[in-house]
């Protein structure tokens with residue numbers, strides 16, 4: 001069955017490229033490139049070199065340019081139209097969005113196509129957290145999930161195996177969501193709790209151990225970057241110290257990665273933020289730097305990402321080689337592209353990008369914002385209920 005939607009339109013790229021030299025930013029920020037894999041990624045398993053970092057990514061980090069500048073890393077919030085020029089700009093933006101949607105149709109409009117493809121199959125759902133289940137807010141500690149969204153996620157998990165894959169620490173994202181019926185992967189998939197099942201490939205994995213979850217249930221705990229824990233804690237402390245005089249900068253410990261937020265930093269001080277991060281990272285060749293929505297993210301150089309996490313979870317759920325499973329991944333950020341790419345390349349499910357502005361993506365479909373995500377989840381439940389009756 002053909003899973004692909006029809007793509008007929010010219011491709012639009014990320015809006016408003018920002019002049020790097022104006023920002024005066026250093027060259028050690030790695031772009032996310034949906035076009036190319038971060039690493040060769042055919043196997044589910046990763047190898048961590050104890051001495052040498054992986055060269056291609058490291059070269060990017062140390063010597064590459066700043067391709068997607070800090071300024072364009074998150075769409076601006078909608079401004080009130082004060083005059084004619086802003087009104088016409090908004091008309092143009094709407095037109096550009098509609099054109100973009102020809103290539104990335106709304107998943108709400110494509111529901112019939114999706115559910116037709118899902119007939120006789122089991123849908124497995126993968127959900128990002130920030131910007132997908134909770135709206136983007138200034139303070140990352142206040143990114144609460146609306147009650148209606150929690151209900152929608154709870155309902156959807158009754159019918160489909162559902163996993164959260166977040167850049168946050170697993171504990172933090174669990175605190176925000178608080179639903180025991182889901183599977184959780186934190187630190188961009190570097191910290192996964194999955195169900196226990198007889199799977200040789202998972203049981204034999206050196207980074208996978210048996211553990212118990214908060215409810216005392218036996219689970220598989222998979223932490224491929226565990227050896228980086230002391231290093232990440234050290235870097236976290238140094239970053240906190242280094243940015244302490246930059247107003248608005250905030251460092252978040254996500255267990256196997258660290259986020260340096262600059263959403264509340266005056267634009268004039270963004271180069272200072274980048275300088276502080278570079279200053280710390282120069283002593284850690286086994287760490288790399290990527291950027292998300294107004295955030296710089298420090299991560300171990302390992303062959304693992306959200307795409308690998310999806311493959312791992314499918315394996316854990318016992319459905320990795322089944323033709324009767326339809327994975328759906330919903331996310332808004334650059335790191336979600338790794339998961340979209342896996343689904344697209346294996347031609348075995350749908351990536352859905354959450355974005356209110358046109359963006360190049362490996363996803364098949366789009367949703368404008370978390371409220372549309374909620375609508376989509378509710379629609380899936382409604383379809384499943386009606387199909388069952």
Ligand SMILES: O=P(O)(O)OC[C@H]1O[C@H](O[C@H]2O[C@H](CO)[C@@H](O)[C@H](O)[C@H]2O)[C@H](O)[C@@H](O)[C@@H]1O
Pocket residue numbers: 128129130131135136137138139140141143165166167168252254259261263292293294295297333335
């Ligand atoms: O993979 P995700 O679950 O989407 O996590 C990615 C990052 O999300 C958070 O930061 C983003 O959301 C914040 C709250 O809305 C916002 O203030 C920030 O500007 C965004 O970048 C989280 O705080 C990061 O640690 C995650 O890496």
